[in-house]
Ligand code: HMG
């Protein structure tokens with residue numbers, strides 16, 4: 001059985017643009033987010049309050065976030081790695097944040113300059129303060145299936161960090177296949193083990209990258225398990241600095257095509273969304289890698 005409705009967590013403006021070579025002007029980002037909202041997306045990850053040297057593409061978070069104030073009825077989560085990031089986000093009125101941990105030591109070191117446990121310690125006061133202010137907290141977990149340096153990642157290793165993030169008080173958990181190596185059986189095995197260890201499916205979202213063309217198959221496997229939150233990026237924006245051949249996230253258009261075909265509601269207008277991705281592709285000077293965008297925009 002499939003869920004009647006899926007909530008798409010749109011990450012194009014954050015995961016997509018953070019990995020594009022072109023640094024997109026703030027005004028273009030603001031228009032992008034407005035257009036995504038107009039296309040019916042209700043959760044749009046806007047930017048990151050991380051160190052600007054680590055992610056120069058999103059160094060304009062202070063300028064961008066206030067330009068989104070007029071968007072009503074749409075959740076605009078932002079990434080926050082530490083208390084400094086939380087201070088910056090809260091000062092601008094952010095009501096939803098995401099911390100981002102790693103299932104592997106190598107990626108924790110490269111992405112956060114910390115061990116896995118040091119990263120969790122860094123998140124602890126962030127989540128506690130957010131909860132005190134009734135700010136919603138997502139906990140991302142990267143490298144849930146494979147890691148470019150460490151290879152396949154054992155399920156028990158992922159479950160340990162996932163539980164630690166939930167124990168900190170995260171409201172939801174997003175399982176990241178950062179380099180796109182997962183396959184459907186692995187997805188279902190991880191979900192089953194998480195349930196076994198007390199993490200309910202209702203708290204879990206899935207975050208697939210499409211490097212090996214498995215993102216839709218993995219998503220379907222997760223839906224069959226009962227997952228109803230799926231991350232995707234408009235037009236399949238993005239890539240990964242740690243895996244040279246890696247593509248971006250699952251394209252939102254490809255996801256919406258599959259879900260609507262299955263009779264699963266998303267609230268998204270596929271025509272408006274495709275037009276937005278075509279428009280953004282022009283700004284980036286390269287065509288969208290999404291098969292659905294290409295098919296629907298082919299004249
Ligand atoms: P660090 O160098 O260890 O930082 O970096 P630190 O705590 O030692 O502080 C050093 C200086 O940075 C200090 O300044 C801080 O104030 C400043 P100083 O006192 O020396 O002048 N600083 C900051 N400035 C602005 N904003 C901040 C901030 N924090 C410290 N938030 C740090 C540690 C976590 C900051 C760094 O590693 C970082 O910013 N990492 C972010 C990396 C990132 O954004 N990666 C991409 C997102 S994760 C992802 O894409 C995966 C995902 O999509 C899921 C999946 O696919 O798997 C979510």
Ligand code: MG
Pocket residue numbers: 015176178207249
């Ligand atoms: Mg990602």
